[in-house]
Amino acid sequence: MSLNIIVLAKQVPDTRNVGKDAMKEDGTINRAALPAIFNPEDLNALEQALRLKDANPGSTVTLLTMGLPRASEIIREAMFRGADGGIVLTDRVLGGADTLATSYSLAQAVKKFGNYDIILGGRQAIDGDTAQVGPQIAEKLGIPQITYAEDILDLKDGYVIVKRRLENGVETVKAPLPCVVTVTGSADACRPRNAKRVMKFKRAVSPTEKAKLTPEQQAIVDAREGLNLQEWSAAYVEADPAQIGLPGSPTKVKAIENVVFTAKESLCLEDNDEQIENLVKELIANHTIG
């Protein structure tokens, strides 16, 4: 059975390297100012999708991402590893969205995409850590969700069987298709890039990127199959303007603070025997240890 598989992925700021100009005055993130990476758990989800494709010849894996036009970078990355293509849902009016407005916009894109059997995505993105968008998309599409998925054990006869990794154990569940499965970081890592696929798809471009190419380069893109990535607007997916972007977000950022912890008087010690022994004696004497 061939499957239409959608992988939800996000290009995220690398939160380990946050600079001073990372936040805009309205409290939203200035994504343009940060190094951008493929959200780690979305790669785990991609691997599960590619395994389904391997097991079901004729299947297609389509990456769906919402963000800036540059998010086409992660579509290429996914194609290097085995995905067939992708869509960037990008539009100024989608900016500043909270999880609810984001899931509405993505659910509209999924509806536009039409025929799908299963939707996979990472459990959560490292910039927000909310884990909300997957379940919210499932609710908006009126289909079941399986969160905290670690392994897709089987998919047949219109059902998927998934092992879930919970905080205190494991659970194996069976859900009817179509459904949304969000994958945790404890799942197997994504396969690496395939050199042949890199050669084949390195010229894949979104319309925004293509517009910057010379007519000769554009002709090369058009001459080969699969090099034209898609960009969809809010209007194209028939999104209700009242439900997207900042206006469509019920949560509002009231304040943003850089955290400053109250500094304590610290006692500074050298790494020498006398000072460390004295510290240990002091901790024993005041019953902190021992």
Add this chain to the structure above:
Amino acid sequence: MADNNNLIVYCEYEDGKIADVSLELLTKGRHLADRLGVKLEALVIGDNLKDVEKQVEPYGADVVYKVEDARLYPYTSNPHSAVLINLFKEIKPQICLMGATCIGRDLGPRVSSSLHSGLTADCTSLEIGDHKDPKTGKEYTDLLYQIRPAFGGNIVATIVNPDCRPQMATVREGVMKKEIYNPDHKAQVIDLDAKKYVSDSDFVVEIIDRHIEKSKINIKNSPIIVAGGYGVGSKENFDLLYELANTLGAEVGASRAAVDAGYCEHERQIGQTGVTVRPKLYIACGISGQIQHIAGMQESSIIISVNNDPNAPINTIADYVITGNIEDVLPKLIKYYKKNSK
């Protein structure tokens, strides 16, 4: 205009017991409800719920809703979501709190999506306060301030849901304190008919197999924690931390960076995306002190930082700073503890 509707806590129920995180949220919910002058309600969904109210009453619940049906235990997404969605349409709570657990983080988004209400994940603080919309100038009183680190913990954001109800928030286990409000407190117990809230078609996902076990790792309740960060350098170097922990009768914890690097398992992660701890002694080894980590351990009574960088941010909140390599310092701590303890 002030909202007179109540505050409700979704209580997780496993193996006959209400989860600690739910009792912590009832404790917090009691304070918030008092501040708002409204009732604190608890919602328990599952099977064999006889006398379950006795577990939540001491934490201050004024009303306990019970929804009992054999098919509602163990938890599955759609049926529990259906109960909350349909019940909330009826009783219109102004605030709903739930644990930021595998259950709460599965349930919350589904409910918020259906009700179109805002949901803030993994709050570290909840307060009541006023708000003025900067664009429209419209003023709101007594909103729930949902305070959480964002962006990898580099900032703390205060989130409000001005217009949508309920205002929903999840909180991780251990972030709020669990305190008995009054051991003799009694609640009004309301048994709801499950069939009114859940339909057969909600039972779409079937649990085939389930292995739940209490974690053997108990860092939350350990009085002493030896925690390692990325600066520990390797999985092998983490053995030194285990050795010190064994000597002191402590548990080993880790920062997110150390867990991401594969030095230590996720169950030991301390911080915003792990557990929050309040031990009497916290020994931070090779931890630089990202805010998301500090948020999870700053209430430790005594903090010792062992770091070869004298300017590591964690040093500013440490009581003792030992500048040196953990390979050198930890063996000395072990040696002098053995020498001086009885």
